[in-house]
Amino acid sequence: MVNLALLRPEFVLSALALALLAADLLTPPGRGRALDWGALASCAATLALVIAGLACAGGHLGLGTLWAVDPFSQFLKIVILGSAILSLLLNLDYEGIPVRHAGSFSGLLLLCTVGMMFLVSAVDLLLLFVSLELVSLSSFVLTGYERASPKSNEGALKYFIFGAFAAAVMAFGISLFYGEARTTLLLSLGSPLGPLGLLGLLFILIGFGFKAAMVPMHFWVPDAYEGAPTPVTAFLSVAPKVAALGALARLLTALVPTRAADLTLLLSILCVLTMTVGNFVALFQRNVKRLLAYSSIAQAGYIMIGIVTADAMGTQGVLLYSFVYVAMNIGAFAMAIALAEDRRRYAAGDPYDLSAFDGLAGRSLPAALAMAFFLLSLAGIPPLAGFIGKFYLIGSAVGTRHYWLAVAAVVNSVVSVYYYMSIAYRMFFVARQREAPRRLSMGVSLYGSAALALAAVLALGVLPDRLVAWVQASAKFLP
Amino acid sequence: MIHLLSLITFIPLVGALVVLCLPKDGRRPIEVVGLLATALPLVLSCWLYAAFDCSDAAGATMQFVERHAWIPSMNVQYYLGVDGLSGPLVILTALMSLIAMIASLGIKERFKEYVFWFLVLEVGMLGVFESLDFFLFYVFWELTLVPMYFLIGVWGGPQKEYAAIKFFLYTLTGSVFMLLAILALYFQADPHTFDMVALMKIHGSLSLKFQIIVFLGFYLGFAVKVPAFPFHTWLPLAHVEAPTAISVILAAVLLKMGVYGIMRVSYTMLPLGFEWFLPILVMIAVINIVYGALCAMAQTDMKKMVAYSSINHMGYCLLAIAGCSATGFSGSLLQMVNHGIITGALFLLVGVIYDRAHTRDITVFGGLATRVPVYAGFMSLACFASLGLPGLAGFVSEFLCFLGAFTRWKYHTAVAVVGILVTAAFFLRMIEKVFLGPLNNRWADLSDMNARELVSVVPLAILMVALGIWPKWALGMMNATMMHMAGLFK
Numbered sequence A: 001m002v003n004l005a006l007l008r009p010e011f012v013l014s015a016l017a018l019a020l021l022a023a024d025l026l027t028p029p030g031r032g033r034a035l036d037w038g039a040l041a042s043c044a045a046t047l048a049l050v051i052a053g054l055a056c057a058g059g060h061l062g063l064g065t066l067w068a069v070d071p072f073s074q075f076l077k078i079v080i081l082g083s084a085i086l087s088l089l090l091n092l093d094y095e096g097i098p099v100r101h102a103g104s105f106s107g108l109l110l111l112c113t114v115g116m117m118f119l120v121s122a123v124d125l126l127l128l129f130v131s132l133e134l135v136s137l138s139s140f141v142l143t144g145y146e147r148a149s150p151k152s153n154e155g156a157l158k159y160f161i162f163g164a165f166a167a168a169v170m171a172f173g174i175s176l177f178y179g180e181a182r183t184t185l186l187l188s189l190g191s192p193l194g195p196l197g198l199l200g201l202l203f204i205l206i207g208f209g210f211k212a213a214m215v216p217m218h219f220w221v222p223d224a225y226e227g228a229p230t231p232v233t234a235f236l237s238v239a240p241k242v243a244a245l246g247a248l249a250r251l252l253t254a255l256v257p258t259r260a261a262d263l264t265l266l267l268s269i270l271c272v273l274t275m276t277v278g279n280f281v282a283l284f285q286r287n288v289k290r291l292l293a294y295s296s297i298a299q300a301g302y303i304m305i306g307i308v309t310a311d312a313m314g315t316q317g318v319l320l321y322s323f324v325y326v327a328m329n330i331g332a333f334a335m336a337i338a339l340a341e342d343r344r345r346y347a348a349g350d351p352y353d354l355s356a357f358d359g360l361a362g363r364s365l366p367a368a369l370a371m372a373f374f375l376l377s378l379a380g381i382p383p384l385a386g387f388i389g390k391f392y393l394i395g396s397a398v399g400t401r402h403y404w405l406a407v408a409a410v411v412n413s414v415v416s417v418y419y420y421m422s423i424a425y426r427m428f429f430v431a432r433q434r435e436a437p438r439r440l441s442m443g444v445s446l447y448g449s450a451a452l453a454l455a456a457v458l459a460l461g462v463l464p465d466r467l468v469a470w471v472q473a474s475a476k477f478l479p
Numbered sequence B: 001m002i003h004l005l006s007l008i009t010f011i012p013l014v015g016a017l018v019v020l021c022l023p024k025d026g027r028r029p030i031e032v033v034g035l036l037a038t039a040l041p042l043v044l045s046c047w048l049y050a051a052f053d054c055s056d057a058a059g060a061t062m063q064f065v066e067r068h069a070w071i072p073s074m075n076v077q078y079y080l081g082v083d084g085l086s087g088p089l090v091i092l093t094a095l096m097s098l099i100a101m102i103a104s105l106g107i108k109e110r111f112k113e114y115v116f117w118f119l120v121l122e123v124g125m126l127g128v129f130e131s132l133d134f135f136l137f138y139v140f141w142e143l144t145l146v147p148m149y150f151l152i153g154v155w156g157g158p159q160k161e162y163a164a165i166k167f168f169l170y171t172l173t174g175s176v177f178m179l180l181a182i183l184a185l186y187f188q189a190d191p192h193t194f195d196m197v198a199l200m201k202i203h204g205s206l207s208l209k210f211q212i213i214v215f216l217g218f219y220l221g222f223a224v225k226v227p228a229f230p231f232h233t234w235l236p237l238a239h240v241e242a243p244t245a246i247s248v249i250l251a252a253v254l255l256k257m258g259v260y261g262i263m264r265v266s267y268t269m270l271p272l273g274f275e276w277f278l279p280i281l282v283m284i285a286v287i288n289i290v291y292g293a294l295c296a297m298a299q300t301d302m303k304k305m306v307a308y309s310s311i312n313h314m315g316y317c318l319l320a321i322a323g324c325s326a327t328g329f330s331g332s333l334l335q336m337v338n339h340g341i342i343t344g345a346l347f348l349l350v351g352v353i354y355d356r357a358h359t360r361d362i363t364v365f366g367g368l369a370t371r372v373p374v375y376a377g378f379m380s381l382a383c384f385a386s387l388g389l390p391g392l393a394g395f396v397s398e399f400l401c402f403l404g405a406f407t408r409w410k411y412h413t414a415v416a417v418v419g420i421l422v423t424a425a426f427f428l429r430m431i432e433k434v435f436l437g438p439l440n441n442r443w444a445d446l447s448d449m450n451a452r453e454l455v456s457v458v459p460l461a462i463l464m465v466a467l468g469i470w471p472k473w474a475l476g477m478m479n480a481t482m483m484h485m486a487g488l489f490k
Helices: A002-006 A008-026 A034-057 A071-092 A099-121 A125-143 A150-181 A195-212 A221-227 A230-255 A264-282 A288-309 A312-346 A365-379 A385-399 A403-428 A444-462 A465-474 B004-021 B027-051 B056-060 B086-104 B111-130 B134-143 B145-155 B160-188 B208-225 B234-241 B244-269 B271-297 B302-322 B326-357 B373-387 B393-406 B410-435 B451-469 B472-486
Strands: B063-071 B076-082
Touching: A008 A034, A008 A099, A034 A071, A034 A099, A071 A099, A071 A230, A071 A312, A071 A444, A071 A465, A099 A125, A099 A230, A125 A150, A125 A195, A125 A230, A150 A195, A150 A221, A195 A230, A221 A230, A221 A288, A230 A288, A230 A312, A264 A288, A264 A403, A288 A312, A288 A385, A288 A403, A312 A365, A312 A385, A312 A444, A312 A465, A365 A385, A365 A403, A365 A444, A385 A403, A385 A444, A385 B134, A385 B160, A403 B145, A403 B160, A465 B063, B004 B027, B004 B063, B004 B076, B004 B086, B004 B111, B027 B086, B027 B111, B056 B472, B063 B134, B076 B086, B076 B111, B076 B134, B086 B111, B086 B244, B086 B326, B086 B451, B086 B472, B111 B134, B111 B145, B111 B244, B134 B145, B134 B160, B145 B160, B145 B244, B160 B208, B160 B234, B208 B244, B208 B271, B234 B244, B234 B302, B244 B271, B244 B302, B244 B326, B244 B472, B271 B302, B271 B410, B302 B326, B302 B393, B302 B410, B326 B373, B326 B393, B326 B451, B326 B472, B373 B393, B373 B410, B373 B451, B393 B410, B393 B451, B451 B472
Parallel strands: none
Antiparallel strands: B063 B076
16 A cells, blocks of 8 residues: 555546546536636646655655656656646647537546656556556547547547557567566566567567657657647647656666667667657758657657666756756747737638748747747757757767767757758748738737746756756666 | 956846847837947956956966856856956957947847847857856857857848858857867866866876867867868858948957867867877968968959958968967967957948948949048058058067968968968959049949947057057967967977
């Protein structure tokens, strides 16, 4: 029972998510959006619980047979909950969600969050699989939530087919792994894996690769991201990635260390591929959601550096980058939603076309500057938060003598500047479209979440010390 | 005054934030804040000059040091300080920023944004020269990029967008390799540190191979900024497309960051790598000098001509550094200061004529000296200073550059002298075509320089003459440090 008590935040959030689903049936028609606030409050309460657990933990917390509650997982849970809160804030000003199902929408989002919280704690392959499935199934539905939009349906279907395939392969991998190791528990592993176990591990890696959108398991990403309701896109582009990469970091650095199976070469190839393909394809996008989708593939590639190097600095880099990535990516999505909602009012056609950004500096200088800062932070330009994260990751690559990885990462950063700046180019250099109103109107909660993200991007860039110290304390696996 | 350097660096940042809060319609308050935020650092840097210890004993030490832990968990410090190498450049930066700000008052549209980016740019430039911690150094180095991108891209000429992104990508490519080199040094030091002063002392423990690789990383970053052949192609484009004041800043300050880096980092921290690269560096210097001058000769656009002459002048700096002597180092640093003043003035003057005639084509003018005598006078003065006429600033530094390089690289120096000849040729040709001969009637009602233009050019003209007659004002500040640097590896 001691172990169950450790899962209090997860239990609370699941209960609240189910309550939201039930409340959806009971709320009078047309008032469904009120439940959004319920979802926000649930996330905030869970976040408070996790943080409270952090305060009274005092080092070791104890270990279940299925999950580990350690500083590493607690840090990632906070990141995941933070991104859920920001995405729910974005959702408040988003018009695309049918009011009739607002409660079940936020309920599913919360369930997805619960899945991720389990995922980052899991030390048993079965729990890993089940939590990954919980994440996947709820994201499939969330992606297809705009039932009237063919793009949303297409994205969801693609996502589902790829997801089902990846899950099957992963389940097969787990069975192979079990065949050799005679256990699904990953804690007692120490001796080198045989060929069967290695094959199993590779298949498990495919499951993770799908969730974290590693190249070449990324084909679902652009369509799913473009089709999904934008708050969901914002959520999917950060939280599942962070969770899957965090779980993968635990799997490959602590549970199956290199002495058991050396995947460094394979991982570094995947890492370079992920960055490079993401960045180069992003160069040719004209839709801001697709552009950010490919950019997020590349961003996952940067985070993977920390998994490849697998030293202390690398693991810290994974955590640090995950944290700042949430702020800067959701911030960029907040601005994208604001511009798209605005563009819907004056122009037909794709509201997420890049031309929505035309002349933003003249319409609202703060909005343009904020977006520019998010993009520059994503590109890793100091003194913004993204730079600190990238500095850690590249530093760990140099420190562990993965020089080619470091070179690939910096060259990729330069390439990424080109497409990030293409948005800045539209905001600052191009005149506003004639039909566009002189002033940009922006919803309050969009404004709030963008301001929150901007504050994080600036403050963590200039004064990162507290975060860095926290990350250093958190980069410890319990076993 | 303990926080002098911080004040100099961050007053423009405060100004930038204030400007951001001002309404964009009221032009006057923005002008006042912009001028104040650039004038105060200049006043403070004059104080710095007065309080600077020029004695020989102080040559090896940093002055006005400020040192605080910034990110203790990564061992990153907020560490500022100046010596005879960076001090003159800080003063130059503060001076040229004020001059450029005065010249910017003519900017018509989106003035608020302009001043904001301009002030952020100044923070970055000042910080680069002052910081003694690599992390801080890199942050400031990159901080100059983004404002410059916007300043060129929004307020520039016809090809501004292309010039802006080319500048950004070029410089960023160089600097990310510099970042890798910084990290490599960090991990090589024991204990790991970004402290530049401490890193200057560990070169004995670095192998030749390591030094060469790290040197190349740094060199990529610096060479793009200098710009050294073959990384110079962004420069003519950026200079020509940028608005006048930004061309001034580019030429007067940004190019200096590259040479400063070579002297501060490559030479002192990686002596073996530097020594290994010297034969190539001196070749590059000669190419810069001769090729830059020849390219300038081929231009009919005045601004492009001045831009290529910058490549030529920065070649002198590189040549002098390759001499590895106190004379050479002093010459190089003095050349940087003089080039900043002279080329700054030249860009301002080209801007003056462009504002009136809306063309910079040398061939369409003629006989302007009768119509705009004041302008002709200043332009001729700046041209003569730039081509190295004795009595004016350029002569002293160019002479020192050649003197410093000659003992070690006789043939290279001899070839480089050709550059001086060509420089004289194209400047004289420009003066002849624009100011002498019969007046082209198209320009009969051209007006002479107005008060704002005079205010920005006159101080520079005075300095050109003053530093030509009595260079000790600048050399005195540099001397002790240059002697110390030259003696490091003897």
